[in-house]
Amino acid sequence: MGTFHQGKSQLHGITVVVDTTGPEVFVGRCDDEDAEAVILLDADVHREGDEGRSKDEYLVRAAQFGVWKKHDRLVIPRAQVASIRPLADVAAT
Amino acid sequence: MPYPELMVKPMRDELATAGIEELRTAEAVDAFMAEKEGSALLVINSVCGCAAGQARPGVRAALEGVAKPDRLGTVFAGQDVDAVRRAREYFADIPPSSPSIALFKDGELAYFVPRHRIENRSAEDVAADLTAAFERVAAVEAS
Numbered sequence: 001m002g003t004f005h006q007g008k009s010q011l012h013g014i015t016v017v018v019d020t021t022g023p024e025v026f027v028g029r030c031d032d033e034d035a036e037a038v039i040l041l042d043a044d045v046h047r048e049g050d051e052g053r054s055k056d057e058y059l060v061r062a063a064q065f066g067v068w069k070k071h072d073r074l075v076i077p078r079a080q081v082a083s084i085r086p087l088a089d090v091a092a093t
Numbered sequence: 094m095p096y097p098e099l100m101v102k103p104m105r106d107e108l109a110t111a112g113i114e115e116l117r118t119a120e121a122v123d124a125f126m127a128e129k130e131g132s133a134l135l136v137i138n139s140v141c142g143c144a145a146g147q148a149r150p151g152v153r154a155a156l157e158g159v160a161k162p163d164r165l166g167t168v169f170a171g172q173d174v175d176a177v178r179r180a181r182e183y184f185a186d187i188p189p190s191s192p193s194i195a196l197f198k199d200g201e202l203a204y205f206v207p208r209h210r211i212e213n214r215s216a217e218d219v220a221a222d223l224t225a226a227f228e229r230v231a232a233v234e235a236s
Contacts, residue, residue, distance in 0.1 A: 013141060
């Protein structure tokens with residue numbers, strides 16, 4: 001049973017971690033990405049130190065069961081993006 | 094907005110033909126979960142092929158193994174809204190995602206596979222994870 005989403009980037013439909021050059025890290029389902037921006041659906045955002053947790057501590061927790069969405073749709077300018085990778089690549093401990 | 098039932102039916106059938114009971118209402122979910130003794134598998138099915146395309150055959154393959162849950166149920170995200178809402182109340186601490194897979198032992202959540210652990214993986218990988226979880230639960234039952 002295939003997907004129904006032609007014409008999107010390879011990460012379309014994949015839950016990703018978008019780390020930024022600033023204090024924020026985003027987790028959400030990638031809708032699309034290009035040279036201008038990364039578009040996430042059902043996304044959460046964590047800022048370094050929120051609730052006493054670093055970005056890495058937040059991601060370890062997210063990797064276990066996922067995230068509670070704070071935003072239906074987020075557009076993150078590419079200039080702010082330091083890295084993007086599947087959440088599944090983050091080791092849940 | 095739900096997809097046309099005609100399009101969804103093959104995705105329902107893919108699990109139903111493996112002996113997994115379709116739970117289309119909140120009442121059906123409650124009845125399924127009311128039995129606490131033993132193990133129960135609850136699959137949150139979904140349309141999106143980004144992950145559900147591996148989840149369904151993965152579940153089917155895992156159920157061909159020796160260790161299997163005592164009871165098998167499924168709800169369909171985006172289609173049977175009340176049933177899915179009620180199902181998620183049984184693992185309310187876990188963020189909603191679909192497809193996803195919950196394994197209960199004596200009414201308690203024993204194992205959970207969120208969507209992001211299904212995406213980009215093969216059905217064989219999903220089946221291997223589930224088989225290992227089934228065997229762990231069966232070992233607990235036998236001890």
